[in-house]
Amino acid sequence: MKRVALLGATGSIGRQAIEIVEAHPGLELCAAASGSTPLDGVDAPLTQVGGDLTELLERAEPDVVLNAVVGFAGIHATLWTLERGIDLALANKESLVAGGELALAALARGGGRILPVDSEHSALFQCLEGRGADQIDSLVVTGSGGPFRGRTREELADVTPEEALAHPTWRMGPKITVDSATLANKGLEVLEAHFLFGIPYDRIEVVLQPTSIVHSLVRFRDGASLAHLGYPDMRVPISYALTYPERAATPLPPLDLTALTLEFRAPDVDTFPMLALARDAGLRGGVHPCVFNAANEVAVAAFLDGRLPFLGIPELVADALERIDADAARDVDDLVAADREARRLAEEGVPVA
Ligand code: NAD
Ligand code: MG
Numbered sequence: 001m002k003r004v005a006l007l008g009a010t011g012s013i014g015r016q017a018i019e020i021v022e023a024h025p026g027l028e029l030c031a032a033a034s035g036s037t038p039l040d041g042v043d044a045p046l047t048q049v050g051g052d053l054t055e056l057l058e059r060a061e062p063d064v065v066l067n068a069v070v071g072f073a074g075i076h077a078t079l080w081t082l083e084r085g086i087d088l089a090l091a092n093k094e095s096l097v098a099g100g101e102l103a104l105a106a107l108a109r110g111g112g113r114i115l116p117v118d119s120e121h122s123a124l125f126q127c128l129e130g131r132g133a134d135q136i137d138s139l140v141v142t143g144s145g146g147p148f149r150g151r152t153r154e155e156l157a158d159v160t161p162e163e164a165l166a167h168p169t170w171r172m173g174p175k176i177t178v179d180s181a182t183l184a185n186k187g188l189e190v191l192e193a194h195f196l197f198g199i200p201y202d203r204i205e206v207v208l209q210p211t212s213i214v215h216s217l218v219r220f221r222d223g224a225s226l227a228h229l230g231y232p233d234m235r236v237p238i239s240y241a242l243t244y245p246e247r248a249a250t251p252l253p254p255l256d257l258t259a260l261t262l263e264f265r266a267p268d269v270d271t272f273p274m275l276a277l278a279r280d281a282g283l284r285g286g287v288h289p290c291v292f293n294a295a296n297e298v299a300v301a302a303f304l305d306g307r308l309p310f311l312g313i314p315e316l317v318a319d320a321l322e323r324i325d326a327d328a329a330r331d332v333d334d335l336v337a338a339d340r341e342a343r344r345l346a347e348e349g350v351p352v353a
Contacts (some may be wrong), residue, residue: 003030004089004242005060006044007053007077008068010037012173013091013117013234017066018042020239024248031060035073053077064242066117067092070175071297072290072339075099079332085110089241091117094297097191098290098339102329104195114196115241120189121196122237123215123228128197137219138203141189144169144232145208145267146180153271159310161303169212169232178300182313183267187278188296191289194282201282206275208265213255229255273314281321286328287338288321294342295320302350312349320345 004021008014009032021027032044033056039047048056054076057065064087067074074092078099081088083106090096096103096114107114116122120141128136147166148156164181165174172180179185186206193204212232219225230236231252239250269276274296281292299316302308308316320342329335 001028002026002242003028003061003063005029005031005033005057005062005065006068007033007065007074008035008070008092009039009042009044010034011068011070012171013066013068013238016235017068017238017242020235020242020248020250023251024239024243027242030062031056035069054080057081062086064089064115066238066242067095068117070094070173072098072293075332075335075339078103079106081110082106082112082114083110085112087112087115089115089117089238091238093118093121093188093192094293096195097188098293098335100191100195100285100289100329102332102335115244116192116196117234117237117241118189118192119232119234119237120216121192122240124193124197124218126228126240127216127218127226131220133198133200135221136197136199136203137221138205139193139197139199140205140207140217140219140225141186141193142207142209142212142214142216142264143183143186143189143267144180144210144212145265146183146185148181149208149210149268151271153311156271156310161306164303164310168210170234172234174304175297175300178303178313179296182274182310183272184274184278184296184300184313184317186267187275188293190275191278191282191292201279206267208267210263210265211261213260213262214264231255274317277314277317277321284321287324287326287335290329290335290338291321291324291326291342292317294339295346298343298346298350307350307353312351316346316349319349 029044031046066089068091078095217227281288299313
């Protein structure tokens with residue numbers, strides 16, 4: 001029996017993870033947590049709503065932690081898991097992006113592994129099969145382009161939260177759905193890929209594939225490119241992370257290739273500046289990815305509240321990155337301080353209602 005601690009159990013990933021665990025005889029939940037939503041109907045020996053996730057993990061003694069919390073709130077659970085060498089099934093990309101070198105140092109000390117749940121990174125992980133940077137030409141992170149793909153800047157000025165929440169191919173929580181509309185999600189994913197696989201930013205490309213069938217590709221130095229294909233359904237990467245190195249059956253139908261169209265195009269980086277801002281934060285290094293993430297979290301919340309226009313999101317993030325006066329984080333306290341300062345700077349940019 002593999003003991004799974006599920007953090008973020010009431011969310012989009014969390015609910016699908018429960019389905020996977022229930023269907024697999026070798027998996028059991030040892031703990032489940034949410035931020036504020038009740039865990040009604042979640043059958044786990046330890047449950048917790050709110051509070052310190054590491055205290056729960058301490059008692060749960062998990063074999064694998066599925067971190068499906070949204071946002072920087074997942075940082076302590078990620079670091080706790082990595083430090084102890086426990087397998088981390090990582091959906092909470094924000095914690096790896098913000099934690100950066102600190103998270104990698106904890107991973108090295110703990111000697112465990114990160115099993116990516118983000119579909120693109122699960123795809124890359126499977127195509128890479130542990131091969132190092134020396135054998136890789138480049139990583140290609142694919143994305144649908146979100147609900148506003150093809151629009152001009154003028155056409156984005158008045159878009160509403162409701163329109164941003166209507167994603168064409170994936171059903172996800174509100175924060176990541178808005179991130180998909182701004183392309184901040186692809187930005188976070190470029191940073192995530194850099195930290196997961198140790199590939200420099202100039203060898204991580206983003207390409208749009210509107211139907212979300214190709215989940216990412218690796219170009220190898222010998223000219224071979226390996227891609228991962230499948231219907232857009234998060235149960236596949238969740239199942240892979242929880243049953244790795246096995247491949248358990250899932251209820252998905254086989255891929256019908258003759259019914260598919262596979263088009264690829266370049267993202268419009270001028271209309272969607274979050275991608276470039278994320279790359280820039282990654283190249284500056286230190287706490288800049290953390291600041292990018294924190295300012296984005298504030299901006300997305302303000303947009304969803306109707307306090308900030310859609311085009312205000314990248315403006316707020318660019319401004320916070322411009323104004324932050326911090327370098328690297330020596331420890332988690334520094335990181336938390338950088339996150340807090342970035343939130344303060346970003347809040348200043350939100351128009352007063
Ligand atoms: P969601 O909003 O649907 O769910 C978030 C979950 O986190 C909820 O259970 C909530 O109660 C919990 N939570 C929030 N703050 C918390 C806190 N302080 N302590 C404990 N729990 C807390 O979000 P989601 O769409 O499931 O996304 C979760 C994570 O997975 C995000 O990092 C997202 O980027 C990533 N992800 C999601 C998808 C997807 O298809 N939904 C795909 C790839 C990656
Ligand atoms: Mg993804």
